[in-house]
Amino acid sequence: MYLKKLHLRSFRNYVDRQVEFTAKKTILVGNNAQGKSNLLEAVELLATLKSHRTSRDRELVLDTATASQIEAIVERTHSTNELSIIFRKQGRRTVAVNRENLRRQLDFLGVLNAVQFSSLDLDLVRGAPETRRNWLDGLLIQLEPVYSNILQQYNQVLRQRNALLKKIRAVRQDDPNGSIDSFEPQLRLWDEQLAAAGSRVTRRRARVVARLDPIARRWHQKISGETELLEVKYLPNVEWTEDEPSKVQRAFLTRIEERRIAEQYQGKTVVGTHRDELEFAINETPARHYGSQGQQRTLVLALKLAELKLIEEVIGEPPLLLLDDVLAELDPNRQKQLLEVIGDRFQTIITTTHINSFNQNWIKDSQILKVQAGTIITAFL
Numbered sequence: 069m070y071l072k073k074l075h076l077r078s079f080r081n082y083v084d085r086q087v088e089f090t091a092k093k094t095i096l097v098g099n100n101a102q103g104k105s106n107l108l109e110a111v112e113l114l115a116t117l118k119s120h121r122t123s124r125d126r127e128l129v130l131d132t133a134t135a136s137q138i139e140a141i142v143e144r145t146h147s148t149n150e151l152s153i154i155f156r157k158q159g160r161r162t163v164a165v166n167r168e169n170l171r172r173q174l175d176f177l178g179v180l181n182a183v184q185f186s187s188l189d190l191d192l193v194r195g196a197p198e199t200r201r202n203w204l205d206g207l208l209i210q211l212e213p214v215y216s217n218i219l220q221q222y223n224q225v226l227r228q229r230n231a232l233l234k235k236i237r238a239v240r241q242d243d244p245n246g247s248i249d250s251f252e253p254q255l256r257l258w259d260e261q262l263a264a265a266g267s268r269v270t271r272r273r274a275r276v277v278a279r280l281d282p283i284a285r286r287w288h289q290k291i292s293g294e295t296e297l298l299e300v301k302y303l304p305n306v307e308w309t310e311d312e313p314s315k316v317q318r319a320f321l322t323r324i325e326e327r328r329i330a331e332q333y334q335g336k337t338v339v340g341t342h343r344d345e346l347e348f349a350i351n352e353t354p355a356r357h358y359g360s361q362g363q364q365r366t367l368v369l370a371l372k373l374a375e376l377k378l379i380e381e382v383i384g385e386p387p388l389l390l391l392d393d394v395l396a397e398l399d400p401n402r403q404k405q406l407l408e409v410i411g412d413r414f415q416t417i418i419t420t421t422h423i424n425s426f427n428q429n430w431i432k433d434s435q436i437l438k439v440q441a442g443t444i445i446t447a448f449l
């Protein structure tokens with residue numbers, strides 16, 4: 069797939085800018101805080117309808133405006149599509165494909181696919197479990213857009229179940245011997261719902277990790293010079309063995325029963341996929357406890373390359389690769405390996421403050437654009 073044109077109106081610090089991508093590789097050069105990451109964020113939003121920098125639409129709108137718009141033309145093997153998203157400081161977004169407004173945001177997903185790689189991705193190793201879950205969920209949404217609904221349903225059930233458990237705890241705190249019988253039927257209902265929604269989430273997460281693990285392992289071996297063995301392990305909060313909905317749901321209900329008292333005392337749901345963990349082990353040791361910065365970088369690079377390959381395998385077309393300020397941080401060997409993988413297949417947009425630290429081969433065939441205070445101009449080196 070190929071992002072041919074991007075038009076930003078009142079988006080972040082862009083008043084009205086159009087970019088035409090004329091090469092498979094585009095390098096955006098500029099000082100800090102000029103708008104390079106904002107442009108990549110626009111592409112990320114087209115691919116996932118989410119930004120890893122904010123969950124508030126109003127931040128995506130130029131200070132002085134009330135709404136912003138991203139428009140794009142995306143070429144795929146068998147079609148060309150026009151995408152548009154309007155963000156409002158107040159009110160809901162409007163998404164459109166080929167000028168037709170869509171009722172379900174879900175139908176917007178899947179036209180453009182992208183893998184983002186920024187220095188924040190080092191948090192995949194060092195950060196909280198939530199970072200790893202979000203990454204996995206983001207990948208799943210691109211592979212299977214309906215997963216965004218599944219996740220939404222799970223979170224809704226979780227919120228409502230938590231509200232009920234909070235009420236139960238309040239009753240208990242008022243009177244330790246008080247009866248909570250009247251809450252029982254409602255709680256059972258939420259147990260069932262949590263098990264049903266949770267089983268859909270956990271089965272998909274397990275499946276995607278099973279596909280990702282061997283690809284990431286091969287990349288990691290290649291980049292580390294065959295010395296290290298990576299393993300990506302999914303550690304679900306509710307363990308199950310057979311990928312069969314009713315059996316997985318039963319595992320949830322059993323675990324909920326075991327943790328019933330704890331949940332009522334804590335006033336929240338302690339069983340479920342919101343407590344899943346993803347572990348990266350290198351030579352059988354968890355990477356977060358081990359590993360220099362360099363090793364962690366190799367690991368994240370291997371994960372990103374695996375993500376790229378997996379999306380390509382499932383979608384049948386190479387996704388875009390967005391490299392936000394990470395290339396200059398990679399040593400020449402890792403830069404070379406990344407370049408080899410990208411070849412001429414993956415459209416890549418790269419941001420940097422210092423183009424000089426790039427391997428010359430990166431610069432050779434690239435379109436180079438200079439970004440300055442929300443303007444974009446072609447640069448000639």
Ligand SMILES: Nc1ncnc2c1ncn2[C@@H]1O[C@H](COP(=O)(O)OP(=O)(O)OP(=O)(O)O)[C@@H](O)[C@H]1O
Nearest residue numbers: 080081100101102103104105106127128129130131
């Ligand atoms: N809603 C908004 N309205 C106006 N300006 C905004 C808005 N959101 C962000 N900005 C501006 O965008 C700029 C940040 O741009 P961006 O994050 O793309 O930086 P960058 O060029 O990638 O630099 P760095 O190398 O620091 O990441 C800042 O000047 C910020 O004030």
